[in-house]
Amino acid sequence: KAGVTQTPRYLIKTRGQQVTLSCSPISGHRSVSWYQQTPGQGLQFLFEYFSETQRNKGNFPGRFSGRQFSNSRSEMNVSTLELGDSALYLCASSLTLDPTGELFFGEGSRLTVL
Amino acid sequence: DAKTTQPPSMDCAEGRAANLPCNHSTISGNEYVYWYRQIHSQGPQYIIHGLKNNETNEMASLIITEDRKSSTLILPHATLRDTAVYYCIVRNSGYSTLTFGKGTMLLVSP
Numbered sequence: 001k002a003g004v005t006q007t008p009r010y011l012i013k014t015r016g017q018q019v020t021l022s023c024s025p026i027s028g029h030r031s032v033s034w035y036q037q038t039p040g041q042g043l044q045f046l047f048e049y050f051s052e053t054q055r056n057k058g059n060f061p062g063r064f065s066g067r068q069f070s071n072s073r074s075e076m077n078v079s080t081l082e083l084g085d086s087a088l089y090l091c092a093s094s095l096t097l098d099p100t101g102e103l104f105f106g107e108g109s110r111l112t113v114l
Numbered sequence: 115d116a117k118t119t120q121p122p123s124m125d126c127a128e129g130r131a132a133n134l135p136c137n138h139s140t141i142s143g144n145e146y147v148y149w150y151r152q153i154h155s156q157g158p159q160y161i162i163h164g165l166k167n168n169e170t171n172e173m174a175s176l177i178i179t180e181d182r183k184s185s186t187l188i189l190p191h192a193t194l195r196d197t198a199v200y201y202c203i204v205r206n207s208g209y210s211t212l213t214f215g216k217g218t219m220l221l222v223s224p
Binding site: 043044058097101 | 205
């Protein structure tokens with residue numbers, strides 16, 4: 001079956017703009033989480049959604065937001081982009097919120113802010 | 115989640131076993147040990163996880179010490195495609211998210 005799909009794979013924005021990234025989880029998976037990966041900070045948890053509700057949130061400013069739709073697809077938005085937002089944004093899906101469940105990651109969306 | 119300590123890098127010859135250590139001395143009783151790996155520019159990939167018993171699957175084996183303060187991931191016959199960053203993660207049973215550390219960069223050479 002198809003894996004986690006993230007779009008777009010690459011994008012370039014300028015400071016002050018906003019960006020929306022999309023994630024389609026594996027069919028049947030209801031939990032979606034987002035991570036940011038930068039060379040300096042490594043992989044950091046952004047937020048997690050289950051059944052259209054945000055269940056957990058990492059330590060990121062309010063410029064970072066997300067949502068989940070009834071079909072489990074998720075989007076994250078970053079407003080007023082800063083140079084430091086340049087990163088690989090990874091989406092992961094799992095069947096449920098079961099902490100022992102495996103997370104399946106997508107290939108990521110690489111954002112460059114100029 | 116408990117913190118983990120891994121060596122920043124390791125080398126392994128192709129065909130040999132790769133043994134990747136991880137220290138998690140502050141692990142608590144309800145925390146699992148997970149291993150993921152990330153091949154360059156790809157999303158992390160699940161390898162294996164365990165609570166207190168040793169585990170084996172088609173990819174690797176996980177050896178957890180009796181006091182659970184450390185573990186070792188074993189890739190029995192490393193190939194060039196196993197070159198990746200390997201993350202050891204201690205995951206609280208009450209949370210489904212992952213807290214990644216710096217990981218170990220494993221370089222498999224011919």
